Each structure stands twice: as C-alpha cells, then as structure tokens.
Amino acid sequence: xxxxxxxxxxxxxxxxxxxxxxxxxxxxxxxxxxxxxxxxxxxxxxxxxxxxxxxxxxxxxxxxxxxxxxxxxxxxxxxxxxxxxxxxxxxxxxxxxxxxxxxxxxxxxxxxxxxxxxxxxxxxxxxxxxxxxxxxxxxxxxxxxxxxxxxxxxxxxxxxxxxxxxxxxxxxxxxxxxxxxxxxxxxxxxxxxxxxxxx
Numbered sequence: 105x106x107x108x109x110x111x112x113x114x115x116x117x118x119x120x121x122x123x124x125x126x127x128x129x130x131x132x133x134x135x136x137x138x139x140x141x142x143x144x145x146x147x148x149x150x151x152x153x154x155x156x157x158x159x160x161x162x163x164x165x166x167x168x169x170x171x172x173x174x175x176x177x178x179x180x181x182x183x184x185x186x187x188x189x190x191x192x193x194x195x196x197x198x199x200x201x202x203x204x205x206x207x208x209x210x211x212x213x214x215x216x217x218x219x220x221x222x223x224x225x226x227x228x229x230x231x232x233x234x235x236x237x238x239x240x241x242x243x244x245x246x247x248x249x250x251x252x253x254x255x256x257x258x259x260x261x262x263x264x265x266x267x268x269x270x271x272x273x274x275x276x277x278x279x280x281x282x283x284x285x286x287x288x289x290x291x292x293x294x295x296x297x298x299x300x301x302x303x
Contacts, residue, residue, distance in 0.1 A: 275300030
C-alpha cells in the first residue's frame with residue numbers, strides 16, 4: 105500500500121511537471137494569410153526571444169547573444185559578447201531609449217542606430233527589429249516585401265535596410281523567423297533566434 109502511494113505520488117508529480125513544461129508561454133491564434141499575419145503579430149505585444157547575433161560594419165564587428173523582451177510599447181534588449189564592450193542593455197520605446205554599458209553607466213539616446221555606431225563602430229536596427237523579428241514589416245514606415253511559397257516574408261526593404269528571411273521554425277504554435285539578415289550599406293546584422301516565448 106505504501107509503495108502504491110509512492111508510485112501514485114510520483115506519477116502525479118510527473119504529470120504536473122510535464123504539464124507545466126508543455127504550457128510555457130501562450131499559443132498564437134490561427135493565422136490564415138499574410139494580411140492576418142501582419143495584423144495578429146503586429147498586435148502581439150508581450151513576447152520575448154533569445155538568440156545569437158553577428159554584426160559587421162567595415163572593420164568592426166562581433167558575434168554574441170541577443171535577448172529581447174517586448175512589453176507593450178516598451179522593450180528591453182541585452183546584447184552580450186562584443187569584444188571590449190561586454191554586456192550592454194538597451195531599454196525604452198520608440199520615443200525614449202537608454203543604453204546601459206558594462207560599467208552600469210546609463211545614457212539617453214536620441215537615435216540608437218546612430219549613437220551605437222558612433223560609440224562602438226557598429227549598430228543594429230533598434231527601431232524596427234521588434235517587427236522584423238516577428239517576420240512582418242514595421243508599420244510606421246514604407247516597405248517593399250516579397251513572400252515565399254508558404255506566404256511568409258522572404259525579403260523586405262525598409263528604412264534603407266535590406267532584410268532576408270532565410271529560415272523559419274515553430275514558435276508559439278506558428279512559423280516564426282529563425283534566421284534573418286539585415287544589410288544597410290557596410291553594416292550586416294545576422295540574427296538566429298533559438299527560442300520564442302509569447303505571453
């Protein structure tokens with residue numbers, strides 16, 4: 105009888121743990137076409153991803169890790185790995201941005217792309233990345249895009265950036281970008297997204 109109780113408790117615990125592991129994050133609603141994808145993902149504003157980033161700009165560049173969390177209009181990004189830079193944090197919205205360097209010094213940024221380039225010699229498309237990572241264009245500026253045979257974004261031209269979406273993988277029950285590359289003149293940003301979480 106004691107053994108039966110122990111076995112029952114073990115299987116109950118196993119079910120609970122398995123259930124918790126399977127329910128991490130929300131599942132996105134069904135997306136039927138490109139217009140629905142832009143609408144649904146554009147209105148999805150509580151999510152995060154973790155991945156790897158590579159940036160080259162002339163003779164400067166680095167490979168590191170990128171974590172991004174979106175909470176409404178506010179985002180938090182952590183970039184780790186740049187040689188001589190350590191880990192930096194970029195927080196804010198489309199109007200106000202702050203940069204926290206490896207020494208904990210906080211600086212306000214009027215234009216993150218320009219100021220990152222001036223400070224470190226490289227930059228990333230901070231203002232539009234929250235949308236491009238979702239596989240949709242930034243709705244606040246004009247764009248030109250092409251779709252692949254599955255109706256997902258294949259290429260995007262926006263704000264002088266040329267973006268290519270090379271691979272998609274499951275995230276939140278939908279196909280989400282896994283590998284994308286953004287190029288602007290001599291700047292090349294490569295992003296590999298390893299994990300999505302939607303809330």
